[in-house]
Amino acid sequence: MNTFRFVPVLRGMALGLAAFAFQSPAAHAALPTGSPAPAFSLQAALGGEVFDFSMREALKQGPVVLYFYPAAFTSGCTIEAHNFAEAVDEYRQYGATVLGVSADDIETLKKFSVSACRSKFAVAADADASVIGAYDARMAYRPDRADRISYVITPDGKIYYEFSSRDPDNHVENTLAAVKKWAAERRAAR
Numbered sequence: 001m002n003t004f005r006f007v008p009v010l011r012g013m014a015l016g017l018a019a020f021a022f023q024s025p026a027a028h029a030a031l032p033t034g035s036p037a038p039a040f041s042l043q044a045a046l047g048g049e050v051f052d053f054s055m056r057e058a059l060k061q062g063p064v065v066l067y068f069y070p071a072a073f074t075s076g077c078t079i080e081a082h083n084f085a086e087a088v089d090e091y092r093q094y095g096a097t098v099l100g101v102s103a104d105d106i107e108t109l110k111k112f113s114v115s116a117c118r119s120k121f122a123v124a125a126d127a128d129a130s131v132i133g134a135y136d137a138r139m140a141y142r143p144d145r146a147d148r149i150s151y152v153i154t155p156d157g158k159i160y161y162e163f164s165s166r167d168p169d170n171h172v173e174n175t176l177a178a179v180k181k182w183a184a185e186r187r188a189a190r
Contacts, residue, residue: 031136033160037066037153038134042126044099045110047119053099055153062095063160063182064153065175068137068146069168072104072112072123080148080168081116081123087172088120094183096152098122101137103129103145152178 031037037055044053058064067084069077084098091098098121104112106125113123126132132146139147150171152161161178163171 031151031159031162033158033162035159037151037157037159038131039157040131040134042101042124042131043106044122044124045106045113046117046122048110048114050106050110051122053122053124056157058097058099059153059155059157061097062155063097063179065091065096065098065150065179066101066135066153067099067148067150067171067175068101068132068135069148070139070142070145071102072108072116076148076166076168077102078116080171081112082118083169083172085116085118085120087176090176091179094179096179099124101126101131101146103127103132150175152182154182 039055041052041054043050045051055064067080069080071077081100084100088098100117100121100123102109102123103126105127109123109125113119117123124131126146129138129144129146132138135149135151137146137149139145147164148166148168148171150163151159152175154160160182161175163174165171
């Protein structure tokens with residue numbers, strides 16, 4: 001048997017395994033639907049103004065769409081913020097509050113809240129990534145940053161829906177559909 005014929009096959013298999021090993025891990029969210037959403041307070045910015053955001057207080061107004069993103073002013077995060085800004089009025093029709101969270105500092109987010117978020121919704125600074133960790137939203141290969149994960153949290157403090165995708169384009173579509181479904185379920189239960 002000629003072992004030299006298998007060298008190209010083995011080399012191809014090794015390259016394939018190496019490529020697989022170095023691919024970005026898929027986004028994930030470990031907080032299952034129905035589980036309690038961790039309460040938190042963070043400094044946030046809306047339209048360049050800083051304020052203290054409290055999850056408990058926001059939930060008194062209605063559901064919260066909480067989305068985590070890696071870093072302000074990066075291309076994907078800017079696209080995602082624009083998408084949320086365009087849809088925020090529709091979220092409000094259902095009583096929902098939108099909040100973006102990243103590990104950026106508040107000074108960066110003051111600017112981001114005006115430019116990318118178009119002064120339509122708040123973004124919060126989680127510099128120590130404690131909230132990111134509590135929501136299991138850490139990026140696997142950069143645990144100091146958030147992965148791209150969105151949650152819909154109902155006023156009773158429960159996770160109603162979660163969506164994980166590195167693609168910034170589908171978070172609004174999916175979370176808005178979940179908010180609409182939640183609102184329809186509430187109307188039907190009355």
